[in-house]
Amino acid sequence: MQKIPATVITGFLGAGKTTMIRNMLMNANGKKIALIINEFGDLGVDGDVLKGCGAEACTEDDIIELNNGCICCTVADDFIPTMEKLLARDVRPDHIIIETSGLALPQPLVAAFNWPGIKTAVTVDGVITVVDSAAVAAGRFADDHDALDAQRVEDQGLDHESPIEELFEDQLTAADLIVLNKADLLDAAGLQSVRDIVSNAISRKPRMIEARNGDLPASVLLGLGVGTEDHIELRKSHHELEHEGAPHDHDHDEFESFIVELGALDDANAFVEALKPVIDRHDILRLKGFAEVKGKPMRLVIQAVGSRIDTYFDRPWTANEKRGTRLVVIGLHDEMDDVAILRDIRALG
Template sequence: MTNKIPVTVVTGFLGSGKTTLVHHLLQNPNGKRIAVIVNEFGETGVDGEIIRASCECPEEDLVELSNGCLCCTVQEEFLPTMLTLMERKDKIDHIVIETSGLALPKPLVKAVNWPDLKPHLTVDAVVTVVDAVGVATGEICDRERVKAQREADDSLDHETPIEELFEDQLNCADMVLISKKDLVDAEKLADIQQIIQGKVRTSQVKIMPIEQGKVATEVLLGLNSQSEEDIENRHTHHDDHHHHHAHDHDHDHDHPHDHHHHDDHIQSIVVDITVPHTPETLQQALDQLVKEHTVYRIKGFIDVSGKPMRMIIQGVGDRFNKYFDRKWKAEETRKTQLVIIGEDVEALDLKAIIENHLKVCI
């Protein structure tokens, strides 16, 4: 055990606060040399860029894997990345993997048991981040709606793919962090904690409310859960109907392709905004987009005219926040670029929709 590098898997639904948590950890490493792997749903790595802009970790210690499915990219990206990190294990104290918001952590934890990785790694903990506001408003777990539907017809399974994902991420957790506690009142927070306690697999799972991603490093790291040793006891809705097929590759072991995105209708698209806009009018246009279509997550960069700084915009449902993170680099092309994640968004001309709303806002 002593020669294994501990790995913390940070999971949670889109916009739950995973990147904010990792960002705070890297700014407060408490003397630990931390390598980070950021896995995003989509081809543009906004989360990795946010982390890179605000941390001082070596470039080789921050790795981005795109398109959201760690187990689909294992043979091409993830496994080689981990083996490369192992070559520098004397310079790394801890590895943090931030999964896509649509990913199940279980296949990733199982991967640590592969012969190439098991001698070198152990899963220190699976940390699931839960958006307090999302639960309180029913965006993630609408208990009243489900209860009403089941009372009307108890033969139907009314759980949505999002609710299944919420439960699966909780059932795999060694620790649950309830983010954005400052945005809900004490009664709502207590209700959220009760919901989570009813979904985690054991009372030993620590549940802790946080805000702004602030968790002491010694609390977040060093749990020594060895999650890979009992991963088969962490059941998910997909355990009975995973599609398993071995990939052909140069290694002498097979690894399953676990379909760990819950809904093929949830898609990601990158949109460049080219018509005139301000941060305020862009947010108004995005507010309108969210009202008209099922959009779970919006994140990206805004080119603010006359300002040397790049602006970040983050949206979860109809909740948005904006802030400047760093100066534009001389070699960068300044542009407003958004990653939009939602249901069947690839079939929409999102650029035209947003820009038409902008023309009305101006």
């Protein structure tokens, strides 16, 4: 029996993975696609957005959400049973797409495709790493290593693992294809700088392509035919290299998330403008969710990467749906003051 191809789509928080998948599903050229979505946090924003896109290639029954933590940490408990149930269906999908959490290491997930019962039925068509080009150009993933080393000399107890930079590099290391997304936000010189930064971040040199708003043909993203599970041992993450040969657990203690609940917004535009300085002040990495706007029958999607905020109405509220505003906030554990952030955002509503 021919193996089902699976595409792993990874990339840091807010890189544009969900938008790219949404575009892909709308142009799947007749393929029946099953989608596994993993999010960091308890609010399933990405899955809900994709369920509302109405793509014939992927119905709501074909969308599986895993919100119990990063998929790289829950392979045995969540991912393997999910794959087994998917493969046990009477009608199997033509292609499987897996959207990892923005904080996930792709390596453990890809390695899981070598498990008995999975390897004989599914192969990793390729790992696609989506990059927020504007965030790279702004220096979001580059730490000042000289400054960190100087602080470490002063205080040996300081922990300077540069979690954002390392995770960014790990997601690039796993890639078969790198998508430089949001290319429209930079000029030619800025894009070339991003290409150089990405290329210098890893020793491997996967192919890089540019995208605007995640808009790429499905034919470019699906059908890479790499069989990445056979090569993943050569693409080790920082975490794997640090603990090579020794038993270890991986977690994401450096990051945390929580949900902010508000009522209906009086003025969505005013709320978004007032939200920007709050995000900057607290260095929030990612904020996303849904909002009710007074007098509007449709649900407002709010997506923020740093203080860059996009909003759009995606669908009408359903009759039995609980309305209101729910936002998930993600940031670095040591730098997030949950109480202050909750206070400041609630003051805007």
